[in-house]
Amino acid sequence: MLVNFPPLSLAVAAVAISPPHQVRIVENAKHRLRSHDLFREVRDFGADVVAFANNFYPDSVVIQQTCQQLKEAFPGLQTVVGGQAPSFLPEEYIERGVDFVVLYEAEHTFRELIDFIAGVGERDVSEIEGIAWRDSDGQAVVNPRRTLIQDFDDLKMPRRDLLPHYPSFTHRGYPSTAIETVRGCPYHCKFCTRPTFWGKHREYSNERILEEIAVIKRQGFKELMFTDDMMATNAPKMYALCEEMIRRNLQINFGGALRADTAAKKPELIKIMRRAGLFFVNVGFESYSKKALKGMNKASTIDLNRQASETLRKHGVLILGSHVYGAPGQSDQDLALITRDGMEHCDFFRMNMYTPQVGSALFYEMTREGRMPSRNPEMFNQFEYLFDDGRDPEDMKWGFVKRQLQYYLHPSILKHALRGKTPKEQIIRRAYLSAAMFTGYRSLRKIGIEIM
Ligand code: B12
Numbered sequence: 252m253l254v255n256f257p258p259l260s261l262a263v264a265a266v267a268i269s270p271p272h273q274v275r276i277v278e279n280a281k282h283r284l285r286s287h288d289l290f291r292e293v294r295d296f297g298a299d300v301v302a303f304a305n306n307f308y309p310d311s312v313v314i315q316q317t318c319q320q321l322k323e324a325f326p327g328l329q330t331v332v333g334g335q336a337p338s339f340l341p342e343e344y345i346e347r348g349v350d351f352v353v354l355y356e357a358e359h360t361f362r363e364l365i366d367f368i369a370g371v372g373e374r375d376v377s378e379i380e381g382i383a384w385r386d387s388d389g390q391a392v393v394n395p396r397r398t399l400i401q402d403f404d405d406l407k408m409p410r411r412d413l414l415p416h417y418p419s420f421t422h423r424g425y426p427s428t429a430i431e432t433v434r435g436c437p438y439h440c441k442f443c444t445r446p447t448f449w450g451k452h453r454e455y456s457n458e459r460i461l462e463e464i465a466v467i468k469r470q471g472f473k474e475l476m477f478t479d480d481m482m483a484t485n486a487p488k489m490y491a492l493c494e495e496m497i498r499r500n501l502q503i504n505f506g507g508a509l510r511a512d513t514a515a516k517k518p519e520l521i522k523i524m525r526r527a528g529l530f531f532v533n534v535g536f537e538s539y540s541k542k543a544l545k546g547m548n549k550a551s552t553i554d555l556n557r558q559a560s561e562t563l564r565k566h567g568v569l570i571l572g573s574h575v576y577g578a579p580g581q582s583d584q585d586l587a588l589i590t591r592d593g594m595e596h597c598d599f600f601r602m603n604m605y606t607p608q609v610g611s612a613l614f615y616e617m618t619r620e621g622r623m624p625s626r627n628p629e630m631f632n633q634f635e636y637l638f639d640d641g642r643d644p645e646d647m648k649w650g651f652v653k654r655q656l657q658y659y660l661h662p663s664i665l666k667h668a669l670r671g672k673t674p675k676e677q678i679i680r681r682a683y684l685s686a687a688m689f690t691g692y693r694s695l696r697k698i699g700i701e702i703m
Pocket residue numbers: 254256257258259260261263264280302303304305306307308310331332333334335353355356357358361429431443444445478479480481603608609610633
């Protein structure tokens with residue numbers, strides 16, 4: 252969709268590896284490597300350790316299988332997985348053949364783990380905080396969690412130099428990249444994993460962010476994605492950052508996630524963010540039903556959704572609107588509203604099946620109450636209906652597909668595929684085509700046709 256930048260997590264993890272060790276990033280999402288390509292990379296590089304990033308739980312299946320196959324092909328190789336899903340379910344990964352899991356924040360833990368694997372120092376594996384590993388009986392051991400990083404300003408800059416080139420949306424011929432300016436989110440939406448994953452909401456200082464943006468500019472990037480769970484929850488800090496970006500003439504286009512209530516209640520903030528370079532935001536509108544918004548603890552309203560859209564449009568910021576389908580409290584009529592109001596509120600529409608993501612409050616609630624019909628990781632792909640609540644999962648899936656198609660095939664939306672004169676129209680066209688392809692692919696799978 253509107254996202255075109257290389258993965259920051261790997262560039263952050265790579266910082267942990269310094270001479271005499273060497274590191275290479277193999278980026279699969281862009282290069283669509285087959286497993287034999289990956290094996291060739293491992294052989295050519297002479298890797299001793301292969302480490303995977305895994306935020307999305309459904310990907311755990313292929314990652315665990317690949318780790319097992321790598322171990323068979325390269326005896327002595329150590330495999331590591333870091334990211335969200337393994338942090339919440341480390342035992343599952345160790346039991347399925349992964350050697351080490353790096354839990355939660357990687358920076359210090361991964362460096363210590365690499366030193367341990369390389370035989371540097373005398374430490375026992377049980378002393379490395381924040382990892383999971385396998386003992387001599389084959390049992391998973393989860394070490395105590397590491398204390399949270401308090402001062403991000405001491406961290407080295409991510410190794411963006413190791414990442415592949417991703418073309419930016421807004422500056423033809425120039426690359427785009429990502430930056431992190433906060434960890435965590437002060438809100439507690441029931442379906443979201445962010446408050447539980449990062450533990451506590453923490454911020455990079457504006458000075459550090461400005462320094463990093465200056466480095467990014469010198470490296471030739473023209474477009475930036477804020478990977479923050481939520482931008483501007485500290486509005487005065489964001490305001491000050493934007494003022495300084497303008498004063499220092501940093502001139503970089505950026506985007507990221509923004510709450511509807513922030514956009515609705517703080518038009519002055521949106522104005523200055525736009526002046527500093529904000530060109531798109533991902534807003535979790537989620538639903539246009541009061542009951543559903545309340546049920547998911549969204550702390551927002553239908554009215555704020557509408558006002559947010561108006562404010563952002565007024566300032567010329569492109570809106571990627573995220574929605575959920577099938578949340579408790581959403582009646583059939585409400586579900587129909589999502590596509591209708593989504594068309595009005597957003598430039599780009601995204602809708603996922605409401606899912607009890609591993610690590611979210613919803614997941615623990617459903618597990619406790621035994622109301623989740625499956626624990627198969629692939630069922631958490633945000634396409635399946637995973638609630639035992641009397642609604643027919645097949646009906647829900649069909650309804651979901653129907654609503655997606657209804658949106659993408661609507662004449663007022665379809666025209667985006669054909670038109671693209673102004674820069675804004677061209678961005679919308681590219682995003683439309685990639686989203687429509689993705690939706691089409693999922694819909695074909697629904698009727699049993701596999702094309703990839
Ligand atoms: C950017 C992003 C994307 C981009 C990724 C593009 C890219 N090239 O990076 C795109 C748009 C493609 C994307 C897609 C999806 N995303 Co996304 N995404 C994000 C986002 C906003 C930022 C990720 C990021 O870069 N964070 C900054 C880095 C530094 O943090 P990190 O990744 O967590 O890494 C740290 C640790 O986890 C750990 N670590 C991570 N990887 C590794 C690897 C190793 C080796 C080690 C040692 C450590 C380690 O160390 C890092 C530093 O401490 C996150 C939310 C967030 N704020 O993190 C959601 C998020 C990860 N995405 C999410 C979702 C749901 C999706 C999609 C399913 C959306 C959809 N319906 O299509 C897909 C799934 C794609 C997939 N298969 O993974 C959810 C995951 C929820 C879940 N439980 O699965 C999140 C958490 C958003 C949310 N609020 O719910 N996403």
